[in-house]
Amino acid sequence: MIGSPKIRVDGPEKVSGTAKYALEYKVDSPLYAVPVKSTINRGSVASINVDEVEELPGVVKVIHAGNAMKLKSFKNAPPYVLVGQKRAPLQDKQVDYIGQDVALVLAETLEDAIWAGRQLKVEYSQEQGDGNIYDLKGKTVKPEQGMLQFEMGAFAEAKNNSSTSVEATYTIPSEHHNPMEISNCIALWDGDRLTVYDATQGVNNYQACTAWCFETDPKNVRVISKYIGGGFGCKGSYWSHTVLAAIAAKMLDRPVKINLSREDMFTSAGHRPRTLQNITITGDQDGKVTGIQHKTNSYTNIEQKYFESCGNLTRVLYDIPNMSVSHEYKPLNLPSPVYMRAPGEAPGSFALESAMDEYAAKIKMDPIEFRLKNYAEVCPFDKKPWSLKKLRECYAKGAEIFGWDQRKQEPKNNMRDGKLIGYGMATSTYPANRAGGAVRLVMDAKGILTVQTAVQDIGTGTWTVMGQIAADAMGISSEMVNMELGDTDFPQGFVSGGSNLTATAGSYIIIAVKKFKEKLLQLSIAQEKSPHYQSSVEDLSIQEGMVESINGNKEKIGEIIKRSGKDTYDFTDKSQVGKGGFGYNKDAPYSSHSFGVIFAEVEIDPDLGVITVPRLTGVFDVGKIMNSKTGKSQLYGGMVWGYGMALLEKTDYNPEGRVVNADLAEYHVPVNADIRELTVDYIDEPDYNFSEHGGRGIGEIGIVGTAAAIANAVYNATGKRVRDLPITMDKLI
Amino acid sequence: MNPFQYSKAKSADAAINGYMEHDNTAYLAGGTNLVDRIRRDVTHPDYLIDVSELPFSKIEKIEGGLRLGAMASNSDTADDENVKNDYPIVSEAILLGATDQLRNKATNGGNLMQRTRCSYYMSPHFACNKREPGSGCDAIDGHNRILSVLGTSEKCIASYPSDMCTALAALDAVVQIQTPNGGKRSLPLVDFRRLPGDSPEIDTNLKEGELITSIDLPESSKAFAKASHYLKVRDRHSYAFALVSVAAALVMENNMIKDARMALGSVAAKPWRDQEAEAMFIGKKPSRELFEKIAEKTMEGAKGYGENDFKIELGKRAIVKAFMKVAGLS
């Protein structure tokens, strides 16, 4: 059950095109909305030719700062109101970045709305802004949080006393999530009640944010998100499209379908900011590291204080007595960056794991041996025991599967069919996150268990896996479970982000099902006609849908409901972990992290610098795997992302902060032809110190370390250390 | 997208008449390039004449060679037995371009006519002399990694990325055109596209209303079938335009090069051929040294603009690599 490779329950609907995505819901006579975006990076809107455009065929209205419904500002919103951009759209005329909403055009057809939007002439009074992502130094700000400015021991002293050190600077370009499904939604009001069909990683968050700015009770806002065409972090925080659709639907009293374009996805749903990381590792000739310094420079939006926490993993990965981790960012006139798959860890691991490779190369030591010399037996920064750590086993298993012993220590020393061959590896890690939530369980007379909770499946397999978990906990087959997700009418769940959801919802479902089971058995032993009448609950068990006693009496679980005289029996339960949200919990007895190792083989054309990656192998310690099929797919997908980060992805900006390559023809993500042999394995040991089912999250860890493993393999093949991603042929010839 | 009228032409004459009778007209074939530009607010035709069903979709032997109908799909062209046997490099080049779906839709005429590639051109928010003559060129000092190093001007450095046409240019293909006055004319493919000069807004030498009916491959170019190769160098292993491509072909006799063809793609606003460089092959014994010398000569006048500087060296190496393969030396 748990762990079995059950195929996706939503698979048939998805491949046959019947799975409904946000914009595909049918609503009565909708209006089509298209946002118009600013073309300057700082200043204010001076005038808009609204009257002219409202005269165009099909156009119903142009909403702008001068006539938009007023909303409550997000400025003082509590942390659970998680917004991507604090300034709600169309509330004033101020412009902070290129791509900010300055108007919304509503028309009877999508084509009319797009055309009218292009006829809108917006005049600005312009001010001097700074949208240059290529200069991350200068007027920077240091975030104050303890984890982001972390000192342990005395790094400077360690450096002075060391015999060996490496120092290098690594840069990673801005990147965009670019999920297949664009962030779009439908909003419709029925009196004071708003329904939104959206593509979101957190239905409850979108509900809370909408309720906040419309100053209404969250009960009045229903957010539905059954299927999502990829999120990767850009659909977790709340962005303007939902607000715009809701404003328009309210003002015009009609359902509104808002349509962003692919180009809009480069300004209006966040991105990973460009980073510049400087790392110094000091130690001795035998491979014992004594100190590490990891400095990160990045940028953020002038109002939104998002920062890319690249140094976090440095505090976790190796047993290094002296550490100095710092972050600073530069506020720029750019749309806000946001979480993108493995925020912090993905870019951080490229720098850290490249630097580790540089050190190993310098002392001519095998990179795995070097890492084992600095293996962290307890969590380095808080000295807590790990809830479970199997990284050593990952190294061993991975090396075996990959054939690491075939690697040549000396770079540029391995040719095959006229190509340079290189092997590289990197360690992977990601924090194990878990939060709380609530679930409603309903059992009917047929023995079907309905599970309702407001979580969402962003394409990862949540529909399938939660069903398996609930079935396993109940002792019924997963075909007897009816999952209901993606709707705020269900009890409050949690966001799909930070790889938490399987641990979060899986755990609270198990806790609830166990209580529910107990209640059902109590009910059964109190029913005179029950075969288990007056038995003791301890003597009963449920297996394959049958309630069984130790003396062999059994009956179908639905019989209990039948005898109760009611159609169904239901139960709602809520459980919480730590302080409720996820993130570092200093009171927890253990430190919980996932680990892994990535191996890469590269093949490089010595003349042209063209890079092929014939093999990528990842072995992970992520606790118990819930479903070996959907689980492996997540890890494969993460590694494919890592490939993209290493060799392809890059958003180019002009000096003012406008994206140059805002389409999928010029913003490259990997295609099938790029990905050759991909192998994933794991140490399938449950971490019960962390979650009810022993699993940890797997959505992000696959990307962490992959870029470094490829970069290290490139060094091994060519002797060239590329510290600036993506690694393209121009950097090798 | 802007409102436009649409009609499907039943004959070439009707298409051309329709074109001449309306203002701001465009022919529509597979639509894979034109529709993208309309959607991105870059091109705004008022009248579209669909030419995809005109009777020029055959690939047929004609006197003196092989005729590739202008409305034949790129896929059908790549799969055609005569193309594969007699002009294999054309098939090879097409199959390295775009994706199956795009190639099924894309036509030979449309492929030839696709506009040069440049991200700044594709967004109306940038200065671009090609889109808006006289507005400037944001690419010259910008992210120009993919743009041209040969035949550029201060006005424009956009590159022409057609794989098919790079191969066709190497094989001396000729473009057949029907003109508005009912006449016909032809242009060598290599002269069909223009360098930017002072008027980068004009990509080709096709005049108002003229319709491409076919691209013809000469019989004589069959001689290259035995030793040819299309090398496409790109960032992604599929579904990516070339950074540099080389159509390389030789005719060998007694271990000596009797004839040679070389066309480069994605380095200029047109498929790049250099007659002087090609002459250097003739009568020589193939060797790395010879190819290196020719590569040097070909790239002699190249100029980089920053990010695309590497294309000069990459171009040289690609030439050597392609010819080493064709000559059987690698």
Ligand SMILES: Cc1cc2nc3c(=O)[nH]c(=O)nc-3n(C[C@H](O)[C@H](O)[C@H](O)COP(=O)(O)OP(=O)(O)OC[C@H]3O[C@@H](n4cnc5c(N)ncnc54)[C@H](O)[C@@H]3O)c2cc1C
């Ligand atoms: C994502 C993407 C990737 C691509 N990758 C590659 C690649 O790797 N290599 C490559 O070579 N190409 C590539 N292409 C370009 C593709 O080959 C062209 O878009 C296609 O060949 C155009 O053909 P079409 O029939 O669709 O032209 P259309 O879009 O219909 O027309 C293009 C132009 O040609 C004109 N036209 C069409 N037919 C005629 C005619 N008979 N007479 C006169 N004018 C005519 C039209 O008016 C229009 O201006 C790619 C395209 C896309 C969208």
Ligand code: SF4
């Ligand atoms: S290179 Fe040509 S197409 Fe590109 S911006 Fe400059 S003028 Fe326009």
